[in-house]
Amino acid sequence: MSVVAWIAVGSLTVWLWLLLCRGFFWRTDQRLPPRARPAEGQWPYVAVVVPARDEAEVLPDSLPSLLAQDYPGGAEVILVDDGSSDGTGKLARALAGRHGGLPLTVVAPGEPEPGWTGKLWAVRHGMAAARESSPAYLLLTDADIAHEPDSLRELVAAALPDAQGRGGFDMVSQMARLRVRTPWERLIVPAFVYFFAQLYPFRWVNRGTGRTAAAAGGCVLLRTETAVRAQVPESIRGAVIDDVSLARAVRRCGGRIWLGLAERVDSVRPYPGLGDLWRMVARSAYAQLRHNPVLLLGTVLGLALVYLVPPYALATGLLTGDTAAGWAGLGAWAVMAATYLPMLRYYRQNLALAPLLPVTALLYALMTVDSAVRHHRGRGAAWKGRTYARPGTAPDR
Incomplete structure (x- = not known):
């Protein structure tokens, strides 16, 4: 098998693990748990x-x-x-x-x-x-x-x-x-x-x-x-x-x-607009990574493997005849899109948006990199006229 095929198989393996072993994160059934009904006069302030x-x-x-x-x-x-x-x-x-x-x-x-x-x-x-x-x-x-x-x-x-x-x-x-x-x-x-x-x-x-x-x-x-x-x-x-x-x-x-x-x-x-959403994500993305360049690199590479490799492998298979790469890429992309469908239903959106998740992931990767660039330029997490160049992360360590 080609290098692209092996990488695509790795992406498919990750997606099968995410599907079955990551707490069923893709399901949207976690709603308010069973509720108590206190008697009149016993509801707390x-x-x-x-x-x-x-x-x-x-x-x-x-x-x-x-x-x-x-x-x-x-x-x-x-x-x-x-x-x-x-x-x-x-x-x-x-x-x-x-x-x-x-x-x-x-x-x-x-x-x-x-x-x-x-x-x-x-x-x-x-x-x-x-x-x-x-x-x-x-x-x-x-x-x-x-x-x-x-x-x-x-x-x-x-x-x-x-x-x-x-x-x-x-x-x-x-x-x-x-x-x-x-x-x-x-x-x-x-x-x-x-x-x-x-x-x-x-x-x-x-x-x-x-x-x-x-x-x-x-x-x-x-x-x-x-x-x-x-x-x-x-x-x-x-x-x-x-x-x-x-x-x-x-x-x-x-x-x-x-x-x-x-x-x-x-x-x-x-x-x-895209700029409004970009600022919303970039404001705290690098703080989520504890301002660690190694975690930033790992995150970008992880996003590439999980979200970008499947469509790339499928395109490679179709254009070069690399059957293994094409099938592995198609399988990973199909699992990815399937896990996204419940969230689109929750938001009452067109299910045809599911295959576009790699595009969105690419945007999020760019937003995360931009968040790190802003931090190293001293702008950090900016919000409504305030800038937190080095947000406290001690509670998260």
């Missing part, structure tokens, strides 16, 4: 903490959904205006006055101290403001996340133990359904969640044992007692990938975590 920096564009679509939560227990919303210049805090108060619902408090903590990322600095002050109400749970949700009216009720019910003793989670996190409307969003967004699940298989996160820990930062219900025990957010104050760091901190202190796909929690933030 919840404080919803919303860090917001220059979010006036999306706030009218997200904040009213939090204020309108149909929750049987006590709850409040604390929006932390993180140095906004677009009137985010003023708009939040106006929306609360117009829509009513849960009580809203707006706090402005000022610029973060050295060593803190802006979001975690805002979360810290939101949690501090919530202490006055002694909430049993904290819902940490981003300013671009819209919740259906029963979202909070279902999250709390999933976290509480039911009559059979199931549940009892210290942290329940849902990956919000991201917006998918433009051609670039259709090409890149479902793959973003697919790659995340491949890196952190939800089943492995949810099995209660093992080292895999992850969360989706847009929607995290956290037991207050566990947050104190894990010393968050102080223990992860410099983390750019704060959701994964949070999950690891909770697991390290013995907390039970659960992660799944959302059905009634959606992101309203638009990413209309």
Whole structure:
């Protein structure tokens, strides 16, 4: 067999391993676990903490959904205006006055101290403001996340133990359904969640044992007692990938975590062009690799072997008559596309996009390389006027 054929066989072997041995990451059936139904008057008090920096564009679509939560227990919303210049805090108060619902408090903590990322600095002050109400749970949700009216009720019910003793989670996190409307969003967004699940298989996160820990930062219900025990957010104050760091901190202190796909929690933030999506991925991709050039090289080579070799081998087989390369490439590409179909169904997208996954993977490889270049040029993780040249990664080591 030719060298190309052997490499294609290697790619096919990797795909068969991913299909069967990587926690069935490609399945999309990890939804909220069985829920408890407390009696009236026994629902715990919840404080919803919303860090917001220059979010006036999306706030009218997200904040009213939090204020309108149909929750049987006590709850409040604390929006932390993180140095906004677009009137985010003023708009939040106006929306609360117009829509009513849960009580809203707006706090402005000022610029973060050295060593803190802006979001975690805002979360810290939101949690501090919530202490006055002694909430049993904290819902940490981003300013671009819209919740259906029963979202909070279902999250709390999933976290509480039911009559059979199931549940009892210290942290329940849902990956919000991201917006998918433009051609670039259709090409890149479902793959973003697919790659995340491949890196952190939800089943492995949810099995209660093992080292895999992850969360989706847009929607995290956290037991207050566990947050104190894990010393968050102080223990992860410099983390750019704060959701994964949070999950690891909770697991390290013995907390039970659960992660799944959302059905009634959606992101309203638009990413209309390739540049918008590129910046979103490149902002933290190199931090995920702990700023390690060796890991960067391994990641790029791994993406090439897994995603780019199959179509290349198939083309080689068709053009040169290398039958072994062609069949191995076709097999690997077929398994790849098949594992992507459930995510496309979840996002209600055309299944014909599945064979284009190598194109998307190539874009992600380029975004990751660009993330490393930005870091070495001193721009690091840039977000809304702030740059974190060397994000703290100690919690992830």
